[in-house]
Amino acid sequence: MNNQPLLEAVNLSKRYEDGALAVNNVSFFVKPGEIFAMLGGNGAGKTTTINIFLNFIEPTSGEARINGISSHVEPLKAKQHVAFVSENVMLYTNFTAIQNLDYFVRLGGKTQYTKDDYRKVLLRVGLQEEAHNKKLKGFSKGMRQKCGIAVAILKDAPAILLDEPTSGLDPKSGFEFIQLLDSLRNEGKAILMSTHDIFRAKEIADTIGIMRQGNLVMQKSREELSGENLEQLYMNFMAGVYE
């Protein structure tokens, strides 16, 4: 497995027009087969960081790289190597789950799949077969989230960005999701996940970063964190105890 970072933030900063500093000189990387969990409260800069990776916003300075490609210099090229699942996956409600998959997967550049492939992946993410050909109008958030993950899996990009992916999921779905992430990691995907969920982060992540007011105030590997009380650590960072 190539051990070069697939996702990399290099001195990344973003200051909005109103002067607010959303991300301040943040640097980290995620290698293949790794999960990086970004913890932090609301407004900490987690989503802004992901948005920079997706070129939804441009950095004020620094660079976000996907597979070595700068996301704001060559956004189209960079996005070919990344899949994205948002906090609240929104798909076309007039389409069935399979139709949505077909559209977004082809949009992601993959045209080789059959309906059977779509069914298999939907079953893998835990969406019941009877829902596959139903329009998304009546889908719950969890069901839509599963469709979104299926899209990310089928895109088969080496890197995956997840913005609060377990938010609002019931415990069973949350557990299934973590298992899925584990299997994706085992396939060699580099995963950057923003979350509020300390316990799931601790359970799955190889590296945990804590963001506060745009700064990456802590970045520790699973090994470095072993024996530490992550919840206490997080609360202390949030309270600015170490400043």
Next chain:
Amino acid sequence: MTKLIIEKELRDIIGSTKFAVTFSICSVLILLSFYIGAQNYRVAQAQYEASKSANVRQYEGLTDWMRVHSFKIFLPPQPIATLVSGVSNDIGRTIEVRGRGELRSQDSRYGDDPIFAMFRFLDLDFIFSIVLSLFAILFGYDAINGEKERGTLRLTFSNAVPRAEYITGKFVGSFLALTIPLLIPILIGTLFLPLFGISLSANEWSALALIVAAGLISIGVYLSLSLFVSAKTERSSTSFLLLLSIWILTVMIIPRLSVVGADLFVKVPNMDEINSQKSRFMSQIWNEDRTKLNGFTTTNKNDVQALMNEFNKYMQNLADEREKKYNEFAMRLNEDRYNRQMEQQQLALFFSGISPSALFSLASSEVAGTSLKLEQEYLAQSKEYQKEYAKFMKEKTGMNMGGFAMVFRKITDDNAEKPTTININEIPQFTFKPIEASGGIGPYAGYAGVLAAFNLLFFAGAFAAFKKYDVR
């Protein structure tokens, strides 16, 4: 990529309730417009034939061409005018032709049935310029900001999707989705036309094709405008309100204001004013001629026939002189009014040119032969006919009848030889040559060109706005 987005857009719209509603309304309206148009055409055709027969019948039994003071001609209904009526219902269909004098059309369809003038007819012009323009807005008002509100824009642009291809796909997909509820009923309607008793000539088929093409370009304008507004606003409710206001302005207000505005800049004397001046002038020269009657002298006092001929000749000369003076005067007034009217029309057309709906109406009426030119063309052809009629009547009576004239006529008594009746069918027939689609192609191309330019302008605006659009 663009093809994929077009396919998705088509599938998304076709599966939506708004498409079902649009398709139903368009189908009903378009098929109804074809049916009503066909019915109107048949009624108008029957009326036309009846009027022609009645006109001939009133001269039946006449034995003297001198008693044929005038002959009515009629504007025949045109099949294509039933689909794009333009001004065809506003102008008079009947002209009473005399050997000399001005021609005026009367008996317009709206004059006969004022209720139709109040609410107008249901035709393709109405459907395209009012109904479909509104549907275009309904299809496009949330094309961009709606996707953002629904959250699908983030997922879309997390992929390597070029914005140019996305907005092009959006436009083309929505446009194609809008053409389905339009073209299917039009196709069915045209197939039904022969069943409704209407057969279109090759010229009229090309006119219909050009009308549909202009209609498509005009709804493209509203669609690209909707994309532009949708890409410039954050909320779909805002873009809807804004677009609805623009629709009201361009469809309802600008065409009306353009005429009022043109009237403010260029004053055209009204017909009553002109007629009053002409009438005063005619009375004046008639009074002058009456005094000239005293100057008539004859050497044929004992020969009644010769006296009559001499008097008629004298009167004819006076009438010719009078007509010449009157015509010069009337021509001056008419020309002045016509020039001002043209100036006013041009200004009104210029002002209305910012309304895509008005541009479509103008373009379609040009190729349908129902534009403002129709009345001018009808009058021009009537004037040509008047010459033919005058020549014929002069051959028959020795005089060019019409206007004021005093004529001595010999009435036979019962003992005389019974005169033969005249054959009124000998009068030259008036055949109106409709304005061909090719005749209106120049102005049509101009109007359609402006519509196409609007399309490009709004699409370029939408493209520029979307380039900077925050898709989060």
